[in-house]
Amino acid sequence: MRLEMMRCRCADAHAKQGYGNTKEDDGGMDGAHPFDLHLRETEELAIMFGVTDPSIRKAIWGHDLPDDQGKRLWGEDILKSETRVINALLRFGYSQWEARLVWAVTDGEGLTRRERKMEVYRKINLLPGAVILKLLDRCANVKHALRAGYHRKLDLYRGEQVDFQRECRTYNDPLAERLWDYLNWLLSQEAEELLFGTLRCCTPVE
16 A cells, blocks of 8 residues: 555544643543644654655554554454454555554553553564664654653653663664664753743643
């Protein structure tokens, strides 16, 4: 499936989901923006960093489908099996490689967020290229949290950075290294002083 069509399909699948600051500041789905804002911002970062691989660009648009919309689209048991997720993504229009990229960044099973993310890190290390997708996603989320003045999310990502970097940074991929450096900067005090609360279009949390 062509990139333009995949953008439309994924945006439509996330159509009822929000993104950004939420009413309870809990990272839920009732945010101030349509969810495809996050997908567009992630692809814009990919372009900024020179990512031209259409498979990565298409995976950006579907990287949250299994976690956020999988049960609605494909049934309650979808996340219990890699094979089920891969086959569902193939039917959605992804190639085998693209589906595996999306699966690699889909949360694993676990009682806590940390357990689920540690499983993601394990899967990322099994698939070359998956770390690029996850870094682009994380950079876009952190940048938006900064610009929107979203303290809770920013603190969450700062708390996860040690695990993420320890488990997934290999220091042997030039593109990944540029993204790691950018992510670490976004999480810095310098970035907070420059960017925090500068995005005026977000609805403030009440």
